[in-house]
Amino acid sequence: MTARPPLTLVFLAAIAAIGLSAAVSRSAQAQPPTPSDNQVNQVASQLYCPVCENVPLDVCPTQACAQWRELIREKLAAGWSDDQIKQYFVTQYGDRVLATPPAHGLNWLVYVLPPVAILVGVGILAGVLRSWRRSPVPEPAAPPSTEDPYVRQMEEELKRRERGE
Amino acid sequence: MQGGRRFTWGTGAIWLLLLAFLLLLFFGLRRTQQGPVQPGAPAPQFSLTTFDGQDLDTTHMRGQVILVNFWASWCVPCEQEAAELQQAYENYKDKGVVFIGVNYVDTEPEALDYMARFDITYPNGPDLGTRISQAYRIRGVPETYIMGANGNLVEAKIGPYASLAEIQASLDRALGSTTE
Numbered sequence: 001m002t003a004r005p006p007l008t009l010v011f012l013a014a015i016a017a018i019g020l021s022a023a024v025s026r027s028a029q030a031q032p033p034t035p036s037d038n039q040v041n042q043v044a045s046q047l048y049c050p051v052c053e054n055v056p057l058d059v060c061p062t063q064a065c066a067q068w069r070e071l072i073r074e075k076l077a078a079g080w081s082d083d084q085i086k087q088y089f090v091t092q093y094g095d096r097v098l099a100t101p102p103a104h105g106l107n108w109l110v111y112v113l114p115p116v117a118i119l120v121g122v123g124i125l126a127g128v129l130r131s132w133r134r135s136p137v138p139e140p141a142a143p144p145s146t147e148d149p150y151v152r153q154m155e156e157e158l159k160r161r162e163r164g165e
Numbered sequence: 166m167q168g169g170r171r172f173t174w175g176t177g178a179i180w181l182l183l184l185a186f187l188l189l190l191f192f193g194l195r196r197t198q199q200g201p202v203q204p205g206a207p208a209p210q211f212s213l214t215t216f217d218g219q220d221l222d223t224t225h226m227r228g229q230v231i232l233v234n235f236w237a238s239w240c241v242p243c244e245q246e247a248a249e250l251q252q253a254y255e256n257y258k259d260k261g262v263v264f265i266g267v268n269y270v271d272t273e274p275e276a277l278d279y280m281a282r283f284d285i286t287y288p289n290g291p292d293l294g295t296r297i298s299q300a301y302r303i304r305g306v307p308e309t310y311i312m313g314a315n316g317n318l319v320e321a322k323i324g325p326y327a328s329l330a331e332i333q334a335s336l337d338r339a340l341g342s343t344t345e
Contacts (some may be wrong), residue, residue, distance in 0.1 A: 009289050024194070049236075050270040051270055063239045064237070064239035064270070064271075067238075067239060067271075067272045067275055069274065072273075074170070089218065090294070091293060091294060092269050092270075092293060092294070093294070093295060094294045094295040094296075094299075096295075106189070109189070113186065116182065118177055120182070123175065124179075
């Protein structure tokens with residue numbers, strides 16, 4: 001004959017089992033999925049290889065770039081945003097890793113010079129066009145003057161020939 | 166005056182802008198063409214936090230010879246000299262020589278793996294924002310600079326050391342120039 005466990009004990013065991021399973025499932029849900037290559041490359045394309053010249057990180061074939069892409073994957077898995085990852089790279093490796101330089105210091109020139117150059121160019125073009133309009137149009141060449149004694153003599157001679165003189 | 170060009174403030178401003186732009190270009194190009202810091206010149210002073218959290222400042226190390234080695238875990242030639250540098254550190258650490266490893270654009274786990282692989286025990290830290298390598302105007306890694314006790318650069322080694330003897334000869338020269 002086996003003794004039946006008291007009802008309270010069964011009830012507590014059931015609650016403990018439910019609690020444990022909930023905890024296990026929660027910890028399974030908390031494990032974030034590994035970011036895909038596309039997600040990693042989406043961030044990497046906004047960064048440049050710190051050691052190669054002008055090579056975006058997503059297409060850079062070196063071992064160092066592979067390490068940096070893996071670093072991006074780790075940061076994404078840890079829940080970092082794109083901006084946080086970019087800021088981390090700037091702190092570690094300097095501004096040159098950014099595809100678009102931040103607007104401070106001499107970097108301002110990158111943003112200011114092109115529009116200024118365009119404005120100056122438009123200004124010069126407008127000035128040149130205005131000066132062309134202002135310059136006097138050359139008058140058409142005057143017909144040969146009949147006052148010229150040589151021409152008059154020629155015409156008289158021709159008329160005389162026509163008359164048969 | 167007939168035939169002469171009129172000066173306007175607009176034209177003056179354009180020329181001024183152009184001149185400023187050319188000057189910027191000139192100084193930028195001159196800086197990139199300068200090459201690494203040359204021996205005899207004052208060595209750039211810097212501070213660095215090592216991987217184990219120790220704060221180093223070379224300005225507080227006057228009177229000692231300082232060997233600054235730029236390296237990275239992805240740099241294959243760096244591996245050629247790693248063990249020799251560690252050996253030289255062990256031979257010279259009690260002779261007034263400080264070794265500092267500057268880890269250039271690297272990832273920390275790989276840098277720590279590299280240090281463990283070559284049993285490197287002298288202080289090493291990341292070159293945050295590449296400030297130190299820019300100050301030394303390095304072209305790549307490995308590069309090693311030896312600073313004399315007076316703060317001037319005694320030697321610049323571009324590329325890896327070929328042997329322990331070469332490192333020791335450089336350090337002896339630096340120590341010799343200090344005692345002279």
